[in-house]
Amino acid sequence: MLNLIGLQKFYGKKSVLNDLNFQFTEGQVYGIVGPNGAGKTTLFRCLIGLEDFAGRIQRNENAAKQHIGYVPAEPYFLPKITGKEYLTLLLEARNKSVQEDAAYHVFDIPLDQYINTYSTGMKKKLALLGSLLQNNHIYIFDEVYNGLDFQSCLMVTDIIQRLRSQGKLILMASHIFSLMEETCDTILYLKEGKFDMISERKDFASMKQHISQDLRDSQLDALFPPHTVR
Ligand SMILES: Nc1ncnc2c1ncn2[C@@H]1O[C@H](COP(=O)(O)OP(=O)(O)OP(=O)(O)O)[C@@H](O)[C@H]1O
Known part of the structure; x- marks a missing residue:
């Protein structure tokens, strides 16, 4: 369980998250x-x-860092370590080991190479693999599909379903x-620091419509003046 109670975040005077509750x-x-x-x-x-931040975040576990696997939109790595060394570091930090050696190879990443020789997608897969090997309770994936090839996107969707069926929070x-x-x-629609709309599966279509109404097509008229469109 993860409970947001009046969560607020300011950067200087700028309000970024404004009284989030969920x-x-x-x-x-x-x-x-x-x-x-x-x-x-x-x-x-x-x-x-x-x-x-201001407000509260309630969790079942006290030590968030022991239970949350976070894959940032742009994972950061030390340049001169190999993929395998990175995974070993993550596991040792949690005092964990891998049951099946094959688990290291599900994404087919060149684990013996330095990470600074990896492509964007390989780095994303390595960060994801690290969080999965740690067997976390909660997973936070920021733009996890970005940079992944089509097959890997399908794998990620499958992984998320399996984590859900294990009772994890994603x-x-x-x-x-x-x-x-x-x-x-x-799905929660975050707009100007507030949850503007929260929808369950049956209401996703109307959420999509609600979000599209927020698009300001007229802004594009500056690039594509109406008289130039045939
Ligand atoms: N370290 C920081 N200092 C000051 N302002 C920041 C900082 N980090 C983020 N912001 C500002 O906070 C706001 C929210 O940024 P955030 O990265 O959380 O948005 P986001 O929804 O993840 O955006 P995107 O979809 O582009 O990734 C933005 O206005 C951003 O400029």
């Missing part, structure tokens, strides 16, 4: 959608303890609404 429960997949700059990453950073942000519709039980 209870996330285990065995569910939650999607956070919202415009660029809406505060999705900031919310995740508050949840994992990387930011200070929070994810993505700008690809179709993937969120496919994967999530509940």
Whole structure:
């Protein structure tokens, strides 16, 4: 369980998260959608303890860092370590070991190479694999599909379903609404620091319509003046 109670976040005088209240429960997949700059990453950073904030976040476990697996939109790695060394570090930090050696190889990443030789997608897969090997209770995936090839996207969707069936709590942000519709039980639309709309699966279509109404097509008229369109 993860409970937001009046969560607020300011950067200087700028309000980014404005009195968020919501209870996330285990065995569910939650999607956070919202415009660029809406505060999705900031919310995740508050949840994992990387930011200070006002209000409260209640969790079942006290030590968040022992139970949350976070895959940031742009994972950061030390340059001169190999993929295998990175995974070993993550496991040792939690005092855990891997049962099946094959688990290291599910994404077919060149684990003996330095990470700074990896492609964007390989880095994303390595960060994801690290969080999975740790066997966390809660997973937070920020733009986890970005940079992944089609097959890996399908694998990630499958992974999320399996985590859900193990009773894990999954929070994810993505700008690809179709993937969120496919994967999530509940989608929260974060806009200007507030949950503007919260929908369960049966209401995803009306949420999509609500979000599209927020698009300001007229802005594009500056690039494509009406008289130039045939
Ligand atoms: N360290 C920081 N200092 C000051 N402002 C910040 C900082 N980090 C984020 N912000 C601001 O907070 C707001 C929310 O940013 P955040 O990265 O959480 O948005 P987001 O919803 O994840 O956006 P995107 O969809 O583009 O990834 C933005 O206005 C951003 O400029």
